[in-house]
Amino acid sequence: MTGxxxxxxxxxxxxIGNVIHSVKEYVMxxxxxxxxxxxxxxxxxxxxxxxxxxxPPLRSSVKRSIRVRRIYEIELLEIRDRFILVRVLSxxxxxxxxxAHDIGLMLGTGAHMRELRRTRxxxxxxxxxLVRLQDISEALTLWRxxxxxxxxxxxxxxxxxxxxxxxxxxxxxxxxxxxxxxANLAVPGIARLTSNVERNKTVAILTLKGELVALGTALYSAxxxxxMKKGVVARTRRVVMPTGIYPPAWRKGQPG
Amino acid sequence: xxxxxxGLSFIDYITARxxxxxxxxxxxxxxxxxDHGVLPYERKVNDHxxxxxxxxxxxxxxTSHEVVAWVKKMFNLEKAGHGGTLEPL
Numbered sequence: 255m256t257g258x259x260x261x262x263x264x265x266x267x268x269x270i271g272n273v274i275h276s277v278k279e280y281v282m283x284x285x286x287x288x289x290x291x292x293x294x295x296x297x298x299x300x301x302x303x304x305x306x307x308x309x310p311p312l313r314s315s316v317k318r319s320i321r322v323r324r325i326y327e328i329e330l331l332e333i334r335d336r337f338i339l340v341r342v343l344s345x346x347x348x349x350x351x352x353x354a355h356d357i358g359l360m361l362g363t364g365a366h367m368r369e370l371r372r373t374r375x376x377x378x379x380x381x382x383x384l385v386r387l388q389d390i391s392e393a394l395t396l397w398r399x400x401x402x403x404x405x406x407x408x409x410x411x412x413x414x415x416x417x418x419x420x421x422x423x424x425x426x427x428x429x430x431x432x433x434x435x436x437a438n439l440a441v442p443g444i445a446r447l448t449s450n451v452e453r454n455k456t457v458a459i460l461t462l463k464g465e466l467v468a469l470g471t472a473l474y475s476a477x478x479x480x481x482m483k484k485g486v487v488a489r490t491r492r493v494v495m496p497t498g499i500y501p502p503a504w505r506k507g508q509p510g
Numbered sequence: 511x512x513x514x515x516x517g518l519s520f521i522d523y524i525t526a527r528x529x530x531x532x533x534x535x536x537x538x539x540x541x542x543x544x545d546h547g548v549l550p551y552e553r554k555v556n557d558h559x560x561x562x563x564x565x566x567x568x569x570x571x572x573t574s575h576e577v578v579a580w581v582k583k584m585f586n587l588e589k590a591g592h593g594g595t596l597e598p599l
Contacts, residue, residue: 263562450533
């Protein structure tokens with residue numbers, strides 16, 4: 255398989271795994287085992303839009319019980335002889351190989367996946383930010399030999415891009431170091447938050463400059479938080495920012 | 511633009527690039543000190559790497575794991591990780 259594989263470097267390793275839980279888009283080539291009319295292929299492919307049931311394949315790392323996955327978009331892009339090209343936007347953990355097999359069953363011809371390319375993982379897409387291994391190698395060579403960092407800056411994205419799809423909370427300078435130490439976030443430390451913050455959902459905790467401090471779990475919705483005067487509103491889970499970047503404006507045992 | 515506006519427009523920009531939108535609820539107006547922290551796109555190059563993500567076009571052949579190991583080696587990093595396995599071929 256080829257395509258979008260976001261890699262977190264050094265400190266970004268801690269949070270890059272989080273994009274596993276985000277929406278995926280693929281383009282795949284399916285080979286049919288018999289002839290089929292374009293109209294019936296189109297009809298069958300589009301039939302898979304919505305909730306589908308899948309049992310993880312024999313060789314998989316998760317429990318093999320039937321699970322529900324949603325196909326948000328599925329589209330027949332091209333058909334040539336017994337090869338069909340399909341674009342799929344789906345929940346994470348949807349098996350494309352299974353989907354190809356099931357399309358074959360439904361069509362009555364049988365089918366299997368021949369090629370797969372991922373075109374999106376949550377916030378990362380197949381656009382001008384997508385780089386090849388060669389691009390990395392060239393950028394590194396240029397930087398190491400002549401000190402020219404322009405290409406390094408171009409091929410590497412800030413860690414904040416990995417939380418672009420998440421609800422966000424921006425916090426005061428005075429609250430940053432406490433979060434960096436792993437403390438939970440309380441209302442008085444918040445400057446602003448996005449309206450899609452939801453109870454028990456992941457939230458990105460950012461400084462006012464836009465730096466990612468940590469990932470946490472929201473304990474209330476944005477509306478509820480907006481109406482609160484005090485109290486913990488997010489449990490800090492993964493800290494990215496080291497301690498000591500922002501001054502400590504807190505003391506042990508101090509409330510808030 | 512002051513630092514808060516720059517920080518906010520950076521976050522809104524990367525969110526829009528990812529195909530999403532932020533609807534902000536402001537709880538209190540606040541400033542941020544230029545003496546601590548840095549705008550994410552103005553990090554020194556070594557920090558830019560250590561707080562960086564590469565949107566890699568995985569080549570066919572190696573496993574996702576192998577590709578990460580190569581990238582780690584190229585940068586001489588102790589840690590690197592990927593966001594979601596892609597089968598080798």
